[in-house]
Amino acid sequence: MRQRTIAKSVEIVGIGLHKGVPVKMKLEPLDSDMGIIFYRVDKGITIPLKIENVVDTKMATVIGKDDVVVSTIEHLLSAVYAYGIDxxxxxxxxxxxxxxxxxxxxYCMLIEEAGIKELDKSKKAIKIKKDVEIVTEDGKKVALKPSKHIIYDFSIDFEHPSIGKQNxxxxxxxxxxxxxxxxxxTFGFLHEVQYLRSIGLAQGGSMENAIVLDQTKILNPEGLRYDDxxxxxxxxDAIGDMALLGYTLVGEYDAHAGSHHLNHLLTKKLYEDKDNYEIIDLEEAEAEAHVFQMAYAKVQS
Incomplete structure (x- = not known):
């Protein structure tokens, strides 16, 4: 199995969630072994997607270098990671x-518009070998576990009639x-949105780009796309945050009430001990390569 990039460049213009200003973004193909790179064209700064470049995880995952940042990267990365783009x-x-x-x-539509191109070098993945977890005093947990498959298992518990317990x-x-x-x-509560706007955040947030709830109900007139x-x-979000590993994951991600911050701590903890993981070559690891071949089977390119 070979590494992947997109077949051609594609552009999009949209609004940033927190600043509320128009943003022009272009996705460009790269050669093998170059990874995912962000380039702030207005500042002339390149920021590789690496764990050590994460500078904030309070409201979103933010990477930065030399006081230049790119914020709210998780939704884009989720699609990029899901499509196996290296x-x-x-x-x-x-x-x-x-x-x-x-x-x-x-972003899925944008990637499919660009198409997917296989490159000349073999694809690598990170295989989880030992359980690694972050647990907080109030019962929140994120973990990575060994598995022959690629699994994400998540549960939440909100004291809100429209959310409650979901997994x-x-x-x-x-x-x-x-x-x-x-x-x-993404979703947020009206009182939180009002507070965030008072401190200069969520300026681009609306019911056009988020589920908004008051104390008792969902305010979006169209309702939900899924019951859960x-x-x-x-x-x-978790899939986007796991893109910071730098390799596609072979293993199980398991969380209760996880967050960007806990996901960041989890990726750091995984890499602290080389016994926790193995970088595998999917040209050589036939069983794992088969998992990806099945997962990629129906992608349009």
Missing amino acids: NLRVVIDNDEVPVLDGSSSG FHFDYSISEYKENISRAR EFVRHKIL
């Missing part, structure tokens, strides 16, 4: 990736991602 340059003219409709479905088990494939994960939108859209979006 090498890509993201050229952007502001400090925030466009939010689009609050999901990653627009979702996702067996990875591109077709399943498109159908069951990519359309799930909230937990599905948490998986969407």
